[in-house]
Amino acid sequence: MSTQTASKVPEGKPADWVPAGDLQEVVDPEWLMHEAPRTTEFITGSEAAREAIRRCNVDVAISYPITPQSETMQQAGYLYDEGHIKEYYRAEEEIGTMSAIAGASRAGVRSLTATSGPGLMRGLEAISSWPGARTPVVLLNMCRVINTPLAIQPDNIEISFLLNTGMLHAHGENQQDFYDYTLAAFMVSEEVDVTLPATVSVDGFFVTHARGHVSMTDPKYKLPPRDGWRSAVPAMDNENPPARISRDAPIQKSNFISYHMHASWQQEVFAAVRRSAKYWRKYLGDLIEVVNPGAKEMIIASGAAVSQARECVRQSEEKGIEVGLIKVKTIRPFPEEEILNAVQGAERIYVPEFNQAGWLHKEVCSTLYGKCKADIIAGPRVYGGMTMPTELLLDWMAEGRKDNPSYTF
Amino acid sequence: MSLANLTPSPGFHKWLPVEYRDLVEHGPYFRDKKPKVSDMGKFKEIVEEHPMCAGCAMTLFIRLVFIGLPTPEHTVIVGTAGCGRLAISQGSIPFIYGNYGDTNATASGLKRGLEVRFPNQHKDVVVMAGDGGLIDIGFQHLMHGWFRQEKFTTILLDNEVYGNTGGQESGMTRQGQILKMAPRGKKTGKIDALGLAKVSKVDYVARIAPTNPARVARTVRRAVLVAREVGSSYIQAYTSCNIEYAIPTPDVMKDAFDVEKDRYGFEEIISDRAKEFLAEVEKKDKAKK
Ligand SMILES: Cc1ncc(C[n+]2csc(CCOP(=O)(O)OP(=O)(O)O)c2C)c(N)n1
Ligand code: SF4
Numbered sequence: 001m002s003t004q005t006a007s008k009v010p011e012g013k014p015a016d017w018v019p020a021g022d023l024q025e026v027v028d029p030e031w032l033m034h035e036a037p038r039t040t041e042f043i044t045g046s047e048a049a050r051e052a053i054r055r056c057n058v059d060v061a062i063s064y065p066i067t068p069q070s071e072t073m074q075q076a077g078y079l080y081d082e083g084h085i086k087e088y089y090r091a092e093e094e095i096g097t098m099s100a101i102a103g104a105s106r107a108g109v110r111s112l113t114a115t116s117g118p119g120l121m122r123g124l125e126a127i128s129s130w131p132g133a134r135t136p137v138v139l140l141n142m143c144r145v146i147n148t149p150l151a152i153q154p155d156n157i158e159i160s161f162l163l164n165t166g167m168l169h170a171h172g173e174n175q176q177d178f179y180d181y182t183l184a185a186f187m188v189s190e191e192v193d194v195t196l197p198a199t200v201s202v203d204g205f206f207v208t209h210a211r212g213h214v215s216m217t218d219p220k221y222k223l224p225p226r227d228g229w230r231s232a233v234p235a236m237d238n239e240n241p242p243a244r245i246s247r248d249a250p251i252q253k254s255n256f257i258s259y260h261m262h263a264s265w266q267q268e269v270f271a272a273v274r275r276s277a278k279y280w281r282k283y284l285g286d287l288i289e290v291v292n293p294g295a296k297e298m299i300i301a302s303g304a305a306v307s308q309a310r311e312c313v314r315q316s317e318e319k320g321i322e323v324g325l326i327k328v329k330t331i332r333p334f335p336e337e338e339i340l341n342a343v344q345g346a347e348r349i350y351v352p353e354f355n356q357a358g359w360l361h362k363e364v365c366s367t368l369y370g371k372c373k374a375d376i377i378a379g380p381r382v383y384g385g386m387t388m389p390t391e392l393l394l395d396w397m398a399e400g401r402k403d404n405p406s407y408t409f
Numbered sequence: 410m411s412l413a414n415l416t417p418s419p420g421f422h423k424w425l426p427v428e429y430r431d432l433v434e435h436g437p438y439f440r441d442k443k444p445k446v447s448d449m450g451k452f453k454e455i456v457e458e459h460p461m462c463a464g465c466a467m468t469l470f471i472r473l474v475f476i477g478l479p480t481p482e483h484t485v486i487v488g489t490a491g492c493g494r495l496a497i498s499q500g501s502i503p504f505i506y507g508n509y510g511d512t513n514a515t516a517s518g519l520k521r522g523l524e525v526r527f528p529n530q531h532k533d534v535v536v537m538a539g540d541g542g543l544i545d546i547g548f549q550h551l552m553h554g555w556f557r558q559e560k561f562t563t564i565l566l567d568n569e570v571y572g573n574t575g576g577q578e579s580g581m582t583r584q585g586q587i588l589k590m591a592p593r594g595k596k597t598g599k600i601d602a603l604g605l606a607k608v609s610k611v612d613y614v615a616r617i618a619p620t621n622p623a624r625v626a627r628t629v630r631r632a633v634l635v636a637r638e639v640g641s642s643y644i645q646a647y648t649s650c651n652i653e654y655a656i657p658t659p660d661v662m663k664d665a666f667d668v669e670k671d672r673y674g675f676e677e678i679i680s681d682r683a684k685e686f687l688a689e690v691e692k693k694d695k696a697k698k
Binding site for chain 2: 059060062086087089091092093095096097099100101102103104105106107108109111125126129133228236237238239240241242
């Protein structure tokens with residue numbers, strides 16, 4: 001049979017076209033993330049994502065539009081056209097997108113997609129099977145209200161649906177995090193003893209459509225490519241000796257062996273989530289950031305709520321009140337030890353969130369239950385697209401200092 | 410996969426199960442002359458034992474598909490929930506078993522990923538799934554894969570029923586048929602999937618019943634080669650469900666012949682570009698002989 005030629009010039013490009021990605025230099029990821037010189041630009045979160053993707057050496061990206069995500073995957077389309085991404089298409093909808101990107105990952109190539117609220121929900125059956133299939137994929141998630149009533153506003157309730165899937169999950173505070181976490185996510189997810197998909201969430205609009213300062217490395221550098229031969233399970237490439245029971249075969253007979261197989265497979269997925277912590281630390285420093293350690297009043301937050309909490313800390317300080325802040329960078333693995341250590345000495349802990357379910361509050365409660373004497377206050381929370389005024393947080397904290405506090409908003 | 414990958418080192422050879430040694434020594438991989446249907450019984454097949462119902466026509470068909478694959482050592486099969494995967498997963502070819510109905514989306518990403526990763530080695534991707542899996546739950550992905558002209562083969566194992574969940578009607582069930590969830594008989598007709606393939610400009614479309622094994626193998630080979638070089642390909646195969654349609658096991662082949670004669674005759678719909686390509690390939694094949 002005929003063989004394909006290695007590098008075909010795509011239709012519409014001149015014969016001497018060179019993919020922009022081929023002109024980039026592969027560098028050590030730690031050097032890229034910690035030491036390489038950076039310059040700062042004032043850009044939107046979607047643009048920060050684009051700049052991260054440019055440096056991520058992505059093989060296959062599959063897109064489907066949904067506000068507020070669309071902007072990012074459109075930008076990924078331009079990166080494909082420039083030759084930074086090798087393969088790209090707009091899929092039919094999100095189950096198609098999420099199934100196809102898993103197919104790409106199974107081929108052993110670096111795979112990227114993105115979505116928001118309702119799109120995430122539509123793709124969830126596929127997404128929730130990625131960890132069990134041990135498919136490293138990076139999913140950028142720009143949080144948005146889940147219908148109904150219909151809205152496109154920021155609200156991060158959809159994160160709660162991903163918590164128990166076995167996915168890695170980082171939640172960025174701002175444009176800078178979106179850039180840094182995306183680079184880290186590819187590297188962590190493809191580590192052999194991890195081999196799991198990773199979500200990088202940011203709160204829609206607040207981060208995606210607003211500008212912030214983002215310090216970035218020279219675009220001439222990129223991450224090393226995914227090595228399809230290096231993973232916890234073999235790629236589905238037919239490059240391994242044949243076996244009659246393939247990795248994806250259903251072991252679904254109703255007997256004890258099959259139950260054990262499935263149970264141990266699940267245990268291993270969740271163990272891999274924990275193992276990933278060391279790699280996240282390598283790239284992001286710690287899994288949490290602590291402001292004013294040892295303070296009696298602490299705020300624990302992730303995503304955009306961190307920015308509001310920072311302002312609350314600053315304004316409290318002006319009034320001579322010390323408030324501490326724990327920024328949770330990774331939701332999975334959840335930094336239990338770190339949080340536990342950081343709240344020693346706290347009397348009251350506030351968990352402000354951009355969703356009504358209070359998933360972070362529940363995480364914090366189950367982490368600290370029986371191990372910390374502080375009151376863990378469920379809020380304040382805003383949702384449905386509301387912003388979180390700093391005054392709301394300040395009011396709640398003032399209330400907390402009373403004998404019989406009653407929190408309302 | 411290379412032959413070296415497959416071959417055990419001499420020290421290990423005798424400790425490997427005879428099953429594996431047979432696959433290496435007498436399997437269909439890396440053969441100048443690939444074993445044919447007429448060689449059945451004289452070589453190690455990709456699938457042999459399986460837990461499907463005795464006499465199920467689908468299993469015969471799946472066996473023949475494996476024989477028809479032009480390059481089994483560089484093929485990946487994508488399947489889904491349904492009876493077929495019980496046998497397909499016992500085949501010695503990597504098999505992706507995802508969520509119900511996700512096959513053609515998965516195959517789209519897989520095929521493109523394999524092309525990026527192995528620019529100098531063809532990797533054939535073949536979807537094999539039931540009528541429920543492809544025409545009902547996976548319909549959108551089937552159609553859009555065709556619209557995008559994805560270069561993989563889809564084989565529909567059409568038993569005209571949801572076999573694996575115990576006999577419910579599917580989009581491919583015929584009008585009037587009484588089945589579970591169709592207590593008064595199916596209200597509407599069988600979906601014209603071949604017609605849809607045609608209007609979607611699928612490059613190679615075939616309808617077939619497992620009555621002529623050599624023809625099944627040849628059809629599969631054609632479909633896979635077209636997907637490799639030209640565009641999408643689709644085979645719709647009548648593979649009766651003897652359990653849910655109460656066909657006595659000894660009569661399964663008689664039923665296949667009857668249905669073939671009545672409404673499932675062999676038919677190919679081939680685009681001009683695929684015709685040209687196949688003529689070229691088959692001319693070379695003849696010259697080799
Ligand atoms: C999302 C989802 N919905 C439903 C099912 C249940 N299910 C498993 S197999 C099957 C029917 C299979 O029928 P078909 O695809 O025609 O294949 P057959 O068993 O007849 O070969 C169904 C409905 C499932 N596994 N997943
Ligand atoms: S239920 Fe029907 S299609 Fe499924 S294995 Fe049995 S006979 Fe075959």
